[in-house]
Amino acid sequence: MPAHDFVSPDSIRAQFSAAMSLMYKQEVPLYGTLLELVSEINQQVMAQQPEVAEALRWTGEIERLDQERHGAIRVGTAAELATIARLFAVMGMHPVGYYDLSSAGVPVHSTAFRAVHEQSLHISPFRVFTSLLRLELIDNPQLRELAESILAKRQIFTARVLELIDQCERDGGLDAADAEAFVQEALHTFRWHHDATVTAEQYQQLHDQHRLIADVVAFKGPHINHLTPRTLDIDAIQLGMPAKGIPPKAVVEGPPTRRHPILLRQTSFKALQEKVAFSDQQGSHTARFGEIEQRGAALTPKGRQLYDKLLDATRAALGGAPAEANAERYMALLKDTFAEFPDDLAQMREQGLAYFRYFATEKGLAARDQDDRPTTLEGLIEAGHVHFEALVYEDFLPVSAAGIFQSNLGDDAQAEYGSNANRDAFEAALGLQVQDELALYAQSERRSLQACAQALNLGSM
Ligand code: OOG
Ligand code: NI
Numbered sequence: 001m002p003a004h005d006f007v008s009p010d011s012i013r014a015q016f017s018a019a020m021s022l023m024y025k026q027e028v029p030l031y032g033t034l035l036e037l038v039s040e041i042n043q044q045v046m047a048q049q050p051e052v053a054e055a056l057r058w059t060g061e062i063e064r065l066d067q068e069r070h071g072a073i074r075v076g077t078a079a080e081l082a083t084i085a086r087l088f089a090v091m092g093m094h095p096v097g098y099y100d101l102s103s104a105g106v107p108v109h110s111t112a113f114r115a116v117h118e119q120s121l122h123i124s125p126f127r128v129f130t131s132l133l134r135l136e137l138i139d140n141p142q143l144r145e146l147a148e149s150i151l152a153k154r155q156i157f158t159a160r161v162l163e164l165i166d167q168c169e170r171d172g173g174l175d176a177a178d179a180e181a182f183v184q185e186a187l188h189t190f191r192w193h194h195d196a197t198v199t200a201e202q203y204q205q206l207h208d209q210h211r212l213i214a215d216v217v218a219f220k221g222p223h224i225n226h227l228t229p230r231t232l233d234i235d236a237i238q239l240g241m242p243a244k245g246i247p248p249k250a251v252v253e254g255p256p257t258r259r260h261p262i263l264l265r266q267t268s269f270k271a272l273q274e275k276v277a278f279s280d281q282q283g284s285h286t287a288r289f290g291e292i293e294q295r296g297a298a299l300t301p302k303g304r305q306l307y308d309k310l311l312d313a314t315r316a317a318l319g320g321a322p323a324e325a326n327a328e329r330y331m332a333l334l335k336d337t338f339a340e341f342p343d344d345l346a347q348m349r350e351q352g353l354a355y356f357r358y359f360a361t362e363k364g365l366a367a368r369d370q371d372d373r374p375t376t377l378e379g380l381i382e383a384g385h386v387h388f389e390a391l392v393y394e395d396f397l398p399v400s401a402a403g404i405f406q407s408n409l410g411d412d413a414q415a416e417y418g419s420n421a422n423r424d425a426f427e428a429a430l431g432l433q434v435q436d437e438l439a440l441y442a443q444s445e446r447r448s449l450q451a452c453a454q455a456l457n458l459g460s461m
Pocket of ligand 1: 071072073074129131225266291396397400401402404405
């Protein structure tokens with residue numbers, strides 16, 4: 001088959017993201033309600049704050065906003081993770097970043113599968129936060145063995161999707177019919193299964209060790225546990241949720257409200273209780289929930305250090321993890337502490353706190369052949385020949401992720417695993433190295449500068 005008949009991985013990802021959203025709407029109707037709320041609020045923000053719409057137009061994010069979402073899954077074995085990586089690769093999604101959640105009492109480590117180039121992200125920014133269960137952290141040998149033997153027996157991929165992955169790797173792509181079949185077949189891996197693979201008693205044993213272990217081990221596959229749309233105003237969402245019959249978690253994770261958002265702010269609502277059929281009797285399980293997020297500027301190592309320092313200081317001042325009882329105090333402390341982080345794009349740029357994208361303006365293009373035009377980046381910006389916008393953060397935050405896990409596992413599910421980051425073990429299971437998100441942002445920034453230089457007829461900037 002000639003290569004030109006292949007569907008691009010970006011297009012397969014866009015199809016898959018749409019199919020996943022449709023499936024999740026059917027499985028979890030509240031997700032549909034949430035999408036409506038998010039779309040209402042996004043329209044409102046763009047109408048009331050034209051500068052926000054303008055910034056999104058510069059970066060092109062306005063075109064991806066409505067289809068922007070991330071999902072999350074939890075797999076049980078190294079082999080499952082390695083095959084998931086191959087499945088996502090068909091859709092141009094690659095593992096970016098390593099997240100250790102053991103230090104937050106969750107026995108998993110994770111990566112985010114996503115597109116890595118800004119042009120691909122523009123077509124479909126769909127990402128999946130993917131966690132691998134760490135049975136080695138469970139100090140109950142019998143239970144560990146039980147879990148391992150149950151996991152060893154399951155096959156979370158259809159035979160057809162495995163064939164299509166092989167075929168794609170062998171031929172270098174999939175044609176339209178195969179791509180469509182791939183999307184439908186891949187969806188099966190992420191579906192909710194009403195039938196559990198264990199008895200009610202086994203479920204209880206796994207659950208008593210950690211709720212998350214039951215969620216990963218007791219079912220036929222890694223059901224998608226949430227699908228998260230992107231809002232332009234998470235405070236409005238948090239306020240608007242109860243009126244729509246959606247009870248939010250106590251606090252919004254991440255940085256406080258700002259004029260120029262940074263990184264990622266997230267809130268979620270509690271898991272659904274779902275009826276399940278154990279192999280011997282009926283029962284129920286809570287796994288799936290809803291989440292909403294607001295994305296802002298990707299921070300440089302220096303900006304990220306400042307963010308981490310201010311978040312730590314907030315938590316130290318609070319004297320514990322934020323929860324229902326101290327939510328108001330936490331949000332107030334967060335706001336005060338973060339006053340140290342400049343809320344101005346020009347300052348953030350001058351201080352090297354965030355990554356940016358640069359654009360040649362009409363004025364710059366009109367002046368590109370004049371001898372006396374400025375030629376340095378600073379000069380061009382000052383003269384209005386170059387415009388800049390923050391580069392949007394495409395990744396996740398470990399402290400926020402832990403907060404999302406915890407709120408849905410119940411505050412009683414706190415466990416202690418110490419800090420057990422083991423990126424090498426994760427990459428060995430994955431069969432690949434995870435990419436460094438900071439390098440990706442830096443490359444993206446550099447490409448935008450090169451494009452500017454070219455458009456303005458300058459050798460470099
Ligand atoms: C993943 C939780 C983390 C996020 O957005 O930070 C997450 C999970 O519960 O499996 O999705
Ligand atoms: Ni999430």
